[in-house]
Amino acid sequence: MQASKPIIGITMGDAAGVGPEIILKSFEHDVVHDTSRSFVIGDASILERAKKFTGSTKTINRISRVSEANFEKEAIDCLDLNLLSDSLPIGQVSPEAGDAAFQYLAKAIDLANAKEIDAICTAPLNKEALQKGGHMYPGHTEILAELTGTKDYSMMLSAPNLKVIHVTTHVGIIDAINMITPERVFYVIQLAHDTLLKAGIEEPKIAVCGINPHAGENGLFGYGEEEEKIIPAVEKAKAMGINVQGPLPADTLFFRTVRGDFDIVVAMYHDQGHAPVKVLGLEAGVNITVGLPIIRTSVDHGTAFDIAGTGIADEKSLVEALRQAVELAPKNQ
Incomplete structure (x- = not known):
């Protein structure tokens, strides 16, 4: 039943990178819809733009709260923070995109703390853009730790x-x-x-x-x-x-x-x-932050600015990260 599936919030990451593309391509995999109620936290206009690169025919359903999501197979629900223009340059470091990536994650953490979602799955951000956007963190893990008040945590990489x-x-x-x-x-x-x-x-x-x-x-x-x-x-x-x-x-x-x-x-x-994990293949690895009070999984690759906008980015790591988010999410919700 749909109601028994965990609700997963997927943060868009750096909108100038491959995050929007791999998100769209991930929703083409039946396993995402069949095992979870997943939606995107980001900018709907950026997802619409990325449809041109990926050939996705999914409808982007703009929502302002989780309760508005339909979780329909032919559509992608997007909690639209409306922070960026679809004229944002692709494949370039942007303070605006760095700040937006932080805001997407902060929103996801708020939703997880409020028990509105069962897990967070993150698309990649760019550390330089993040810091130029005013957020002096090395990456996702440290943001998650600070915003959840977690002092002791660790990064776990999982591959076959x-x-x-x-x-x-x-x-x-x-x-x-x-x-x-x-x-x-x-x-x-x-x-x-x-x-x-x-x-x-x-x-x-x-x-x-x-x-x-x-x-x-x-x-x-x-x-x-x-x-x-x-x-x-x-x-x-x-x-x-x-x-x-x-x-x-x-x-x-x-x-x-x-x-x-x-x-x-x-x-x-x-x-x-x-x-050693990356020798096994970038598409195989998943990044999991353990020790947090919330579940967070992520792709184990970067924003890939060099191929952003081409539609060739591989979504397998994100699909696997979503699968592991489902496995780790609290049961019997």
Whole structure:
């Protein structure tokens, strides 16, 4: 029944990028309508413009509140914030588009906090445009954390046969190493364990990356970071009954996880965790913010300004992000 499907708010992201196009193309997949009541939070005029690039024949149904959405298969409901003109340049950094991307997300968070939607699914924003628009955040995750009052959270990437959760994300490598503490590593291990338990994995197998090559190789590489920052957290988690191993060499760990040895990898910094997932294909990855009081999933790619307006952007990551939003959304609403 339609009423039993979760309500998913899809934020348009940066309107100068591929977000509007992949949203339109995603609604061509029957699974989106069949499993959810999804609608767009953005600018209806931008969606109308993107129809010319994608060939979509869907009607854009402008709404001003969620209760007005029809969720009909031949149409796309758009909660129209009416922030941008359809003359917005495509494929260019724009402060107006950056500000609008922030406003779309802020509206979605308000709706989620008010229980009007069950989950948020985000199309990509552009960090430079976001900051030029007056919002000094590194990305979606940090906005979500601040606007929900969440202090402890983590980014999880999910792809076929590989899940990765991060101790640090959008900071430089030197800052990342300084930010890694036993307390933070333990929290992320525990968050990985609890997240997979909720996903139905009875005893999650968790692997923790080292910081240095070969996980330090007993002090041969680095300055004892593994012994100082990681091992105490792993031992504490083991004492609590969590099935965790580490620190392990990152150069072989991701292969072992894809092979099936582990259910999730705890990565220490951004590129250590992101690169292996993206090798599997940009269309396969989904970005999930865990630790928030609301459900948020996202594509794991950027705004792709270089192909915006051509209609060739691949929507598979967004379709998968919507699928995972449905899986994670509160049941029995």
